[in-house]
Amino acid sequence: MPLAWALLLLLYAKRLAALWHEPVWRVPVLVVESDDWGAGPLDQATALAAIQAVLLRHRDATGQPAKMTLGVILAVVDTATTTASAYQRVVLDDARLAPVLDALRDGIAAGVFVPQLHGMEHYWPPAVLAAAQTDSAVAAWLTGAAWPATEALPSALQSRWIDARVLPSLSLPVAEIDVAAALETATFARIFGQAARVAVPTTFVWNDAVERAWAMHGVRYIVTPGTRHTGRDTVGKPIGDGRLIRNGERSHSGVRYPNGERRNSGIRYLVRDQYFEPALGHDAARGLAALARQTLLGRPTLLETHRFNFIGAPAEVALHALDNLLSQARAAYPTLRFLSTEQIAEAMTHMDSALIETRLCGRLRGWLVRTHTLPRFARLARLTGLALLLWMMQQWTA
């Protein structure tokens, strides 16, 4: 029996160790992460004001209002001046976009919106310009009506950090990534008066070069879907090495300083793998189920959503679902905390003992629950009798 246990533990050693190193949260945490806001359609202003009103109706046990992080896009094509050979952008602090920026700043001042870097554009401009040569819909997008929605671009072209004019996509030259990252982080700081600390790669496609460039300009945390995609395959599907990413994990990318010294970029990852898209039929119950599951596993709940839910026809349903979700979450979890994603990341980085389990017993309890999420582990543990030992440990730590 002990031999079977040893073999099973050995087989899962890496994954069990990764679960052990992932911080265990002591309190339920909820943050709604909403992408794609910023430079773009002007009706975002009324949508943002309506979301702000809903968020302000809900406070956590410490009096903090509900929070929505906004993955901000800092610029969009200037359709009036862009030509087939020259791309021109409108940046979010252009006077024409004042209603949108005012609504963003209003929510930030009220403590409900927290801006995060989603990208200068939601695409790599040279790739879109090149694609327009052969794709008339893309050409019309670039030079047609003002404030085109990036959601309307072909999916592969919505990835900023690859050249998807052809598929499979091509990597971008590192020097171009460096220049683009420097410009977008400087633009973010100029517009919001604070450095971008959290970045959300568009369509979750990015690589080491992007991490290094962001890190050089103050980005500390990257939001991930629990893995990293680095390109698009022949049919445009995101592809990566498939490696699982855990909350709070450090990136392996290194930074080389001007004096030649190499150091870890210091970037840490967050995992956002729960979804709340009311326009796709996700209701408050679904969000609440995600909160329950994450809380049981000692994890924060980062709920992914997008602006398309809150603009036009779906908006009313989405606002209602958000309001319901927040009401029910507060009722079900009196100790619930509304934290920004950066606050969540900081708590894990510094092992804040008010929020993160630092006692062995609590960590062990979280780890035992998480072992049930490993594929086939629970079944093999039952077959070998290891489950009984784990069950006894669970009773002891309860």
Ligand SMILES: [Zn+2]
């Ligand atoms: Zn996006």
